[in-house]
Amino acid sequence: MNWNWLLPEPVSTFGSEIDSIYYLILVITGIIFVLVEVALVVFMVKYRHREGRRAEYSHGSTRLELVWTVVPFVLVMVIAWMSMRVWLEAKVADGHAPADALSIRVAAKQFEWNVTYPGPDERLDTADDFVKTNQLHLPVGRAVRIELTSDDVIHSFFLPEFRVKQDAVPGMTIGVWFEATTAGEYELACAELCGLGHYSMNASVTVHESEAFQSWVSEEGGQTPAVETPAPPDTSAADLEAASTTPPSGEDHSSHQPASDGKERA
Amino acid sequence: MSHAAAMSASRPMEGMKIYNLKLGMWVFLLSEVMFFSSLIGAYIILRFAHPEQWAEPNTVLNVPLTGFNTFMLICSSVTMVKAFAAIEHGDQAGLRKWLIATIILGAAFVGIQVYEYIKLAQHGFVPGAAAYAAEGGPLYGSTFYTMTGFHGAHVTIGVLALIFTAVKAFRGKYTSTDYGGVEIMGLYWHFVDLVWIILFTIVYLI
């Protein structure tokens, strides 16, 4: 637990830039905070009621008003200006994400993260794609571009140490990019209330050294276990769902139906 | 106090721009504007997101019929103005006559809208995705019924209020110095009319 207002060590490329903005604001607001509160206390003591004391009869000063209108305005504009660049770099995936970024698809659903890896050929929607549930594996030192979607409600893809947070919205595919700088084990959290299992909708994040990642991909991509391929395969679950639980109104309708979507899982 | 007591209540008077009832109605109408703009805003967002769910005008909706309906509503605004002008000059008979005319036109508008709803429903043009069977997509039906429905509700309430006003008029409750009730009724009625002209344009014509 930190009582010192420091952020956890960032492990992504723009993480430290975001933190620097945070610390800038912390310093500015910190100074204002101290000044105001101190002034408040001093006034309370200095100007407390004493017999025979009379308050100064003044209605204010336009000069002062202008000062404390302009100064805060300038300060916040500076903060806004400095935030702008980092924000766009972090959020606008296309354009800012390097061209060689590794594409991964993350589909959120109540209450798990289904991660589709491109497999050895590094291209999604090919035969060697494979799905891992609640396991996000990343290479270190290489940009990752995540296509974020949701099957049911709004979730939020939150990687605290990476300073990454993006809502996963059903009906939208949102690009998220970041580059891990330190190998290790981290956690993926859901930050948007998504139902009774929201609090347990976590996943493990493993950042591999690049060659370790390659080997992991090839061993996972090599075998294509039926359970883990995205399209409903020959598992019995899929059979009986396909057979009996798809409502007449068709596929699109069922896809936001917990009743059937639970069963489209494979 | 004395000069306050001397003043008749609901008529504009020197030194005062606008009296309570009228100001209250204007303020209320402002919030009505916000309500309809939220619905219309939603409509615009959805339509731009999914143009494919909207059919060409006249394929599903009966534009000529509704056009006639629109014309009637505009006429009802005119008759409302006549009613107000009448009472301003203390013409009780004129007030009653024009109020009745407005009521009839308003009621007819609602009637035709209901008839149109029934026809559309038979065509499979319904709110909601489950049973939607007409051209375009479910959003088309949903937005159509939501917007026209809430306008229709406003007209219906307006007609009821008009009847109430008419009853008072027949009791001779309004005079050339005290016509607040008629005036705010008119304000509301013109607003409803105006909203319809916007709805008709974006729902039926575009």
Add this chain to the structure above:
Amino acid sequence: MRRSLEAMALALLFAAASACGGGGDADTGGEVATDEEVGPAVSPDSAATVTGVVNFTGTAPPGEPIDMSEEPTCAEKHPDGATTEQVVAGDGTLGNVFVYVKDGLGSRTFPTSSEPVTLDQDGCVYHPHILAIQTGQDLVVKNSDGILHNINTQPTVNQGFNVSQPVAMETTRTFASPEVMIPVKCDVHGWMEAFIGVQSHPYMAVTSTDGTFRLENLPPGTYTIEAWHQRYGTQTQTVTVAAQGSGEVTFEYSADMAGRPVPMGEPIDLHDHGSDQRVAHAGR
């Protein structure tokens, strides 16, 4: 003023009505089976028995591996890896088949067993995978893992429930009407799956790996017996048993039956206007 009075009254009504609704939260759709008067019990001297076996030809597909690495607590409970239990075949026999008397009991009613049936969640797997229960009989859902599970039943005719168990605990529910079958899933652990068969009478069984089943204490008569398998579909047989007699039934399943439509309720329609009522009834 009068209007506001009515509004008040309305709201109070709301509160009152809903309060009544709330009271029953605990026992979802309880009582039903219990409050019918019980018919003439089957006299032991006339009681008949139906036994049988479910045969299986062809090679049964192996259970598919389940990746539990995301849930260490459960992974530990499966040292040599967990697999799905859809097809549990013995030597030419088929397990996990739900067998029950579909027709022939006429209008007879039977006492509800006071014995609760337990559905245990252990190692992120439901035990048993196929479960037979009588209407009104207590279903005790047990969480032996101590981690969050939610029991999401999706019946068609019955009132479904979706309740969570954040810690090791038990939840008791009942089903009001017969239904074959009620799927059960856990939204936290996608792989978890079980099926519950509900009958108003006690004449039902789930085959073990050796494919055998036994329906005892039947009144003499002619019965339609149905077998249900989540993957290979349903089959029916007719059998006639005399007083104190016994009947033999054999069901033949084969691997190539896979994928045939398995009778199962339509899913809850997202926009089913009845959805409230369905729930409301539960509260009775």
Add this chain to the structure above:
Amino acid sequence: MSTVPVEVGHPSVQHWAEPGHRDDRSFLRKYVFATDHKVIGAQFLFMSLFFLLVGGALAMLIRWQLGWPGTPIPGGAILGEAKAPGGIILPEFYNSLVTMHGTFMIFFAIMPLLVGVFGNWLIPLHVGAADMAFPRLNMASFWTAVPAGLIMLSSFFVTGGASAAGWTGYAPLSAVPEYSGVYLGQKLWCISLIVLGFASLMGAVNYITTIVNMRAPGMTWMRLPLPIWSLFITAILVLLAIPVLTGALILLLFDQTIGTTFFLPPDGGQPLMWQHLFWYFGHPEVYILILPAMGIVSEVLSNGSRKPIFGYRFMVYATIAIAFLGWVVWGHHMFQSGMNPYLGATFMTSTMIIAVPSAIKVFNWLGTMYRGNIHFHVPMMNAIAFVAMFVIGGLSGVFMASTPVDIYIHDTYFIVAHIHYVLFGGSLFAIFAGIYYWYPKFFGRLMSPLLGKIHFGLTFVFYNLVFFPMHNLGLDGMMRRIYDPNQYEFLQPLQPVNTLISVSALLLGAAQLIFIFNFVWSLKAGKKAPANPWNANSLEWTLPSPPPHGNFTTMPTVYRGPYEYSAPDRETDFWPQSEPPGTRTGGRREEVHA
């Protein structure tokens, strides 16, 4: 001086109080279906204090779960098998708790307290009118709010429980019962808020008309007490914001009931559209919840400092500026929602700008105390606490306003800390200040200053113990609305802090019992209140406590602004607004009841 005519809605003129005239209204007309703004204010006070208690109780349950996850609540089994079997709060119930805590506190406690109570109490008295412009509409407003509250309350008892989609009701979670596990409860949530919308609307129409049309002679705009300015701007925000929420709620209700798909993607619906509509209402709502508080604090600070409010005009301009800017910043609630990042950048700029007016106000409050003659009566203490706490809430807002920083702290406990520093440390302290300040005027008795000070002290300490550490929880990444943080390894070290917060929260809750006792006890046994216990200037203090039905016996005339304290060459250090010029001895001086 303006000659704005005075007359109540058609057809009568204002009914001023008649001295010696005995009030022969029936009990029902007097206390239940009353049209007297003072009684309606009191009715709103009792209603919203009740819901404040409900919201507080829910908060206690939330803190219990977070402080001691999975531990049965002593006697919690009464909550029922579906909510807390054996006293263990279930996650789905926890979601209902956070949702309803927010809903009750914002819509049924803070909002009616600030707008309903002080709007009704102060507006006619401060502008010098006999009553509201539309007294019967005013009554209807209250009697519409009550059923709304009851409907919301009833949703706890229906099967499936109360809404569990968060007080922001994000679709699709709120639109599809199967997603949230809440059936009727979610619909009741929508209906209740729609009904409440009508109540707020009636109030707003009344307030605006009264303030514009019924100011007494001489009560020019720039002589209005600041609470009235705040309430005027607030009423405008309510008037324009609430209908948008109503519209959104209706669309949501249709999605839940008749099968439309406005917010459901598979049929082309737009989940983000809900967020845009909701926050288009929601951000003005934030200012609805703080502006009246600022007005009350300005009033009390000036009175407690015995000094004219510093920069009256700039206070007014700042309020107006907030009202305008408040409409163009809603997107700052949606930076991480998938909204176009460039749009987010523009929203960041407007959001940064809206920080300025708030800063102006804070500095003006400091200026008011500077070289003042500060009496630490109970209202004053709460008002000073407001300033101190609002500064924290305002500054922490800058972190969220900066989009890149928001990436990390959005949806964490940092935002929870922020909103509570604004709504509890801000609004609620102001509400306490207001109640302590005007209680004698409307109930004719003073609340015990001693109990008041004890209540304030405990509240201030425990309040900070509860909410300040939440900043740090947020900075360590703890998400909001999670049932059990220990599910995450990186949050497990935070458990001690959560326990500390929960202990403080329970104590904070207990401290409020002192207030309740003081409130109830003083009604009967409190010291009889003089007409002007605080030696204040505004019109209501020239009237007896409580003022008679009809307030003034004759229409008052106003000669000066409301904050003429410590004017030179006057014996008394205050100068009632309606006191004719020339006299040097202002109203008889009371001992300030500190």
